[in-house]
Amino acid sequence: MRHLIADPVIHREHWRDADDDTLRLECGVCGVWGADEDAASAIVALGLHALQHRGQEACGIASVKDSRFHTERHMGLVGEAFGGADLATRMPGRAAVGHTRYSTAGGSFLRNIQPMFADLDSGGIAVAHNGNLTNFHYLRKQLVGEGSIFQSTSDSEVILHLIARSRKAKIVDRFIDAIGRIEGGYALVCQTRFKMIGARDPLGIRPLVLGKIGEAWVLASETCALDTIGATFVRVVEHGEVVIIDEKGLRSLKPFPSRAARPCLFEYVYFSRPDSVVNGRSVYGVRKRMGQGLAREHGVEADVVVPVPDSGVPAALGYAQESGIPYEMGIIRSHYLGRTFIQPSQATRQKGVRMKHSPNRSVLEGKRVVLIDDSIVRGTTSVKLVRAVRAAGATEVHLRSASPPILYPDFYGIDMPERDQLIAANMTLEEMRQHLEVDSLGFLSVDGLYAAMEAGPRDPKTPQFTDHYFTGEYPTRLLDREIEEGGREEPQRQLSLLVSA
Numbered sequence: 001m002r003h004l005i006a007d008p009v010i011h012r013e014h015w016r017d018a019d020d021d022t023l024r025l026e027c028g029v030c031g032v033w034g035a036d037e038d039a040a041s042a043i044v045a046l047g048l049h050a051l052q053h054r055g056q057e058a059c060g061i062a063s064v065k066d067s068r069f070h071t072e073r074h075m076g077l078v079g080e081a082f083g084g085a086d087l088a089t090r091m092p093g094r095a096a097v098g099h100t101r102y103s104t105a106g107g108s109f110l111r112n113i114q115p116m117f118a119d120l121d122s123g124g125i126a127v128a129h130n131g132n133l134t135n136f137h138y139l140r141k142q143l144v145g146e147g148s149i150f151q152s153t154s155d156s157e158v159i160l161h162l163i164a165r166s167r168k169a170k171i172v173d174r175f176i177d178a179i180g181r182i183e184g185g186y187a188l189v190c191q192t193r194f195k196m197i198g199a200r201d202p203l204g205i206r207p208l209v210l211g212k213i214g215e216a217w218v219l220a221s222e223t224c225a226l227d228t229i230g231a232t233f234v235r236v237v238e239h240g241e242v243v244i245i246d247e248k249g250l251r252s253l254k255p256f257p258s259r260a261a262r263p264c265l266f267e268y269v270y271f272s273r274p275d276s277v278v279n280g281r282s283v284y285g286v287r288k289r290m291g292q293g294l295a296r297e298h299g300v301e302a303d304v305v306v307p308v309p310d311s312g313v314p315a316a317l318g319y320a321q322e323s324g325i326p327y328e329m330g331i332i333r334s335h336y337l338g339r340t341f342i343q344p345s346q347a348t349r350q351k352g353v354r355m356k357h358s359p360n361r362s363v364l365e366g367k368r369v370v371l372i373d374d375s376i377v378r379g380t381t382s383v384k385l386v387r388a389v390r391a392a393g394a395t396e397v398h399l400r401s402a403s404p405p406i407l408y409p410d411f412y413g414i415d416m417p418e419r420d421q422l423i424a425a426n427m428t429l430e431e432m433r434q435h436l437e438v439d440s441l442g443f444l445s446v447d448g449l450y451a452a453m454e455a456g457p458r459d460p461k462t463p464q465f466t467d468h469y470f471t472g473e474y475p476t477r478l479l480d481r482e483i484e485e486g487g488r489e490e491p492q493r494q495l496s497l498l499v500s501a
Contacts, residue, residue: 027054027055027099027100027101027102027114027128027129027130027221027413028048028051028052028053028054028055028099028100028130028220028221028222028225029051029097029098029099029128029129029130029187029188029189029208029219029220029221030044030047030048030051030097030098030099030128030189030218030219030220030221030225031044031095031096031097031098031128031189031191031196031198031218031219031220032044032047032095032096032097032196032213032216032217032218033094033095033196033216033217033218033245033246034094034095034215034216034217034245035094035095035096035213035214035216036094036214036216037094038065038088038089038092038093038094039088039094040063040093040094040095040096040216041061041063041070041082041087041088041090041091041092041093041096041098042087042088043096043213043216043218043229044061044063044096044097044098045061045078045082045083045087045098046228046229047098047218047220047225047226047228047229048061048078048082048098048099048100048225049078049079049228050222050224050225050227050228050229050273051100051220051221051222051224051225052077052078052100053271053273054100054102054130054221054222054271055099055100055101055102056077056100056102057075057076057101057102058073058074058075058076058100058101058110058112058113059073059074059076059077059078059081059082059098059099059100059101059113060072060073060074060098060099060101060113060114060115060128061082061091061096061097061098061099061115062096062097062098062115062117062126062191063091063092063093063095063096064093064095064096064124064126064191064192064193065092065093065094067123067124067193067194069117069124069126069191070090070091070092070093071115071117071126072090072091073110073113073114073115074113075110075113078100094216095191095196096191097115097126097128097189097190097191097196098115098128099113099114099115099128099129099130101113101114102415111151111152111153112152112153112154114127114128114129114154114156115127115128115191116128116129116152116154116156116157116159116160118160118164120163120164120171122171122174122192123192123193124192124193125160125163125171125190125191125192126190126191127156127159127160127188127189127190128156128188128189128190129155129156129159129186129187129188130186130187130188130206130208130221130413131184131185131186131187131201131205131206131412131413132155132184132185132186132411132412132413133155133158133182133183133184133186134183134184134411134412134476134477134478134479134480134481135182135183135184135477135479135480136155136158136182136184136480137480137483137484138479138480138483139158139162139181139182140155140158143158143161143162143165146165148161148165158182159178159179159182159188162177162178162179162181162182163175163177163178166178171192171195172195172197172242172244172253175190175197175199175242176242176253176255179199179242180255180256183476183477183479184201184205184411184412184413184476185201185203185205185206185264185412185413185466185476186199186200186201186205186206186413187199187200187201187206187207187208187221187237188200189208189219194246194247195244195245195246196217196219196244196245196246197242197243197244197245198210198219198237198242198243198245199237199241199242199243200237200238200239200240200241201239201240202239202240202256202257202259203239203240203259203260203261203262203263203466203475203476204238204239204240204261204262204263204279205262205263205264205412205413205466205475206221206264206412206413207221207222207236207263207264207267207272207278207279208220208221208236208237209221209222209223209226209233209234209235209236209237210233210234210235210236210237210243210250211223211226211231211232211233211234212231212232212234213229213230213231213232217245217250218231219237219243219245222272222273222276222278223275223276223277223278224272224273224275224276227275233277236279236280238254238261239259239261239262239263240254240255240256240258240259241253241254242254242255260462260464261279261464262463262464262465262466262475263278263279263465263466264412264414264465264466265403265449265453265465265466265467265470266403266410266414266469267283268281268283268286268287268290268452268453269287269290269374269375269402269403269449270311270374270375270403271414274287274313274314281453281454284314286452286453287314287315287318287374287402287452288314288315288317288318288321289318289451289452289454290314290315290318290402290403290444290448290449290452291314291315291316291317291318291319291320291321291322291372291402292318292319292321292322292452293318293444293445293448293449293451293452294315294318294319294372294400294401294402294442294444294448295318295319295320295322295323296322296448297442297444297445297448298400298440298442298443298444299323300370300398300440300442301368302325302367302368302369302370302396302398303325303326303367303368303369304325304326304327304328304330304363304364304367304368304369304370305319305320305323305325305326305327305328305370305372306327306328306329306330306331306363306364306369306370306371306372306389307327307329307331307372307373308331308357308371308372308373308374308385309329309331309332309333309357310333311373311374312372312373312374312402315372315374315402316372319370319372319400323370325370328360328363329360329363330359330360330363330364330367330369330371330389330392331357331358331359331360331385331388331389332357332358332359332360333356333357333358334356334357334358357385357388358388359388359389359391359392360392361392361393364389364392364393364394365392365393365394366393366394366395367393367394367395368394368395368396368398369389369394369396369397369398370398370400371385371386371389371397371398371399371400371438372400372402373385373399373400373401373402374401374402374403375401375402375403375406376399376401376405376406376423376424376432376436376443377406377416377417377422377423378417378421378422378423379423379432379435379436382399382436383435383436383437386399386436386437386438387437390437396439397437397438397439398438398439398440398441398442399436399438399440399441399442400441400442400443401442401443401444402444403443403444403449403470404443404444404445404446404448404449404470405424405425405443405470406422406424406425406469406470407419407422407424407425407469407470407471407472408422408425408468408469408470408471408472409422409469410468410469411474411478411480411481412466412476414469416469423435424443429441446458446467446470446471449467449470450464450465453465460473463475
């Protein structure tokens with residue numbers, strides 16, 4: 001069964017399988033400035049390939065040479081779109097930006113693929129955006145009312161229109177003017193004829209790093225992209241920072257009032273690659289500590305610790321080390337289904353979990369199994385995995401989640417279901433245990449997750465991270481949500497607050 005989700009503000013729609021229990025982040029970004037002649041697009045393509053886990057439905061690159069832009073946007077994986085030897089000929093230049101995408105807002109349409117490009121009075125500009133704007137619908141409605149013509153249903157296009165309509169003289173000032181009106185989580189990499197501009201939201205919800213490859217500068221969502229292209233990590237782009245790269249080098253601006261950083265915890269729980277370092281923390285190290293904390297909080301007598309691959313592997317290793325229970329690969333994941341695999345009937349769709357995750361009977365038969373997953377969303381995949389593990393001969397199944405219960409939806413770039421579809425928000429722990437058909441069930445606590453981050457106990461007055469999916473405490477105003485639910489303020493009042501913020 002597939003759900004059609006319609007948005008009353010901009011009539012957006014997208015499809016999601018009802019039994020799809022996978023969290024998805026909208027995208028990853030990469031940009032290169034000052035590469036060897038015509039090499040920028042190939043470097044960006046390699047960087048996007050390393051970021052493929054952040055978006056697997058579509059990708060795009062925009063390069064610039066002699067003030068002329070060359071853009072390509074494709075459905076599909078990076079290797080399929082930009083793997084040819086002729087890329088430097090198709091997309092020449094020493095500067096390029098790229099984007100890999102999983103569609104949420106707007107659906108899987110070519111017009112929504114990034115980078116978004118526009119010709120302004122000052123020349124062309126390409127924008128690649130990771131994140132989600134929480135006042136997108138409202139800004140879009142205002143811009144349309146003022147005469148703007150949109151070509152997509154992506155929130156990223158709002159940024160282009162705000163830049164185009166700014167009355168500032170210089171492109172950097174116009175860019176800053178534009179992002180001063182947006183709210184939410186974002187990491188931006190933009191390319192003009194003569195500059196590359198990077199920016200991160202004032203709370204640092206979405207990640208962005210700076211590197212160098214030779215004399216060329218690189219901006220990317222994660223350090224794993226720098227590693228893949230052979231770049232050296234320079235530093236993290238700070239929260240609320242705007243970096244400008246041109247022939248004069250790099251300069252940094254902090255155009256907005258200083259605020260405490262609150263990076264997204266799900267970058268560590270699930271989204272970032274284990275070999276990345278996010279905000280100075282090894283993702284692999286954090287996930288292992290999550291597993292160790294889980295073993296201390298929810299130990300159980302068992303014979304084997306089995307991860308749900310691949311994201312559950314580091315936590316399972318940590319659990320096994322802390323508990324002394326042997327670690328085994330009791331579930332084998334297939335990496336060859338591909339994004340275009342079509343399941344022609346309900347019967348074959350129900351067997352999909354066995355195609356992606358196959359139980360290893362030699363490990364599971366006759367064993368008491370601790371099954372470690374990174375998180376539990378709807379619970380649909382968990383039920384199928386538990387049944388498969390039992391069918392392979394496990395005598396007991398004890399399910400453990402390396403993250404706290406997910407209780408609230410996200411609005412900052414994670415495709416997370418509404419609250420009525422989140423299993424932990426609608427059942428008690430015992431009800432979940434029975435529903436998931438396990439002998440015991442345990443979740444890492446919020447304090448346990450903070451300990452894994454080596455951040456100390458969570459302070460409700462000044463939380464160090466974005467953790468609303470566990471706590472309900474959103475780090476920013478959710479203007480679109482307020483309007484959709486019948487906000488308290490009149491629209492004109494909301495606009496005046498937005499412009500003055």
